[in-house]
Amino acid sequence: MAAPAGARALIAAPDRGRWLWSVLVAALGLLTAGGSALEVYTPKEIFVANGTQGKLPCKFKSANMTGTLTSVSWSFQPEGTDSTVSFFHYSQGQVYAGNYPPFKDRISWAGDLEKKDASINIENIQFIHNGTYICDVKNPPDIVVQPGHIRLYVVEKEILPAFPVWGVVGIVTAVVLGLTLLITMILAVLYRRKNSKRDYTG
Numbered sequence: 001m002a003a004p005a006g007a008r009a010l011i012a013a014p015d016r017g018r019w020l021w022s023v024l025v026a027a028l029g030l031l032t033a034g035g036s037a038l039e040v041y042t043p044k045e046i047f048v049a050n051g052t053q054g055k056l057p058c059k060f061k062s063a064n065m066t067g068t069l070t071s072v073s074w075s076f077q078p079e080g081t082d083s084t085v086s087f088f089h090y091s092q093g094q095v096y097a098g099n100y101p102p103f104k105d106r107i108s109w110a111g112d113l114e115k116k117d118a119s120i121n122i123e124n125i126q127f128i129h130n131g132t133y134i135c136d137v138k139n140p141p142d143i144v145v146q147p148g149h150i151r152l153y154v155v156e157k158e159i160l161p162a163f164p165v166w167g168v169v170g171i172v173t174a175v176v177l178g179l180t181l182l183i184t185m186i187l188a189v190l191y192r193r194k195n196s197k198r199d200y201t202g
Contacts, residue, residue, distance in 0.1 A: 036063045040118075040137055042148030049157040054125045055110055056150055058118040058135035062142045068092055070139045072111065072118040076100070077132040084134065088120060102128050127154050 039061045048054035056074070074088040087103045089096040095109050106124060111117040118137050122129065135148040 036142055037145045038062045038137060038139055038142035039145060040135055040148040042135055042150045044149075045151040045153065047153045047155055048122075048125050050126055050154050051124060051157050054122045054129075054152070056120050056122065056133050056135070056152070058111070058120075058137070058148050058150075060116050060118060060137045060139075060148075062116065062137075062139045064139055064142050066113040066116070066139055070113050071137070072113075073136045073138075074107075074120060075134040075136070076103070077134065079130040079132075081131075090118070102126075125152075125154055130154050 041059045041061070043057060046054070046056070058072075071089065071091040073086060073090075075084045075086045077084045085098070085100050087098040087100040088107050089098075090109055090111070095107075097103070097107055103122070106122050108121045108123070110119040110121045118135055129152060131152060133150045133152055135150070136144065137147075138144060
């Protein structure tokens with residue numbers, strides 16, 4: 001007697017599950033064939049004075065040589081938000097800057113892919129640039145495990161002293177030399193007086 005349709009479906013379900021699992025494993029195998037983990041390294045946080053240039057360092061380690069397929073993307077997560085905005089892309093020696101206003105005409109490439117360096121510079125940093133920066137590097141067939149994250153803190157620019165530092169150093173040096181000379185002269189006078197008194201007594 002033939003099994004009911006529902007029973008046939010129940011019997012076929014395990015086979016279908018095993019087939020889907022096999023397809024998934026095969027796909028993962030194709031993706032990872034010849035590739036390895038690409039690791040991205042960035043400092044956890046950096047501090048930059050407002051109005052100055054800031055460098056966002058990003059290094060990566062890849063088992064494969066860099067080439068035409070290697071690319072770098074930078075994204076920004078503003079302070080106090082969960083959303084990210086892509087504002088910079090580098091590929092085949094070309095820079096592609098986004099249209100995000102806070103970074104317009106401020107970003108420049110500071111890396112060297114041959115040296116596994118994906119760093120960038122930000123000119124004239126302002127407080128609006130506070131937030132988290134994400135460095136994502138792709139170098140097929142290697143697979144990125146985790147992009148790099150940098151927390152940027154923009155701080156007040158320190159007020160430079162009105163008196164030059166070199167002037168302070170010069171004054172301190174002159175005072176020390178003057179005191180040394182004065183002490184030497186006093187000791188010389190005392191020594192002479194002592195010797196003079198000894199000669200007179202003799």
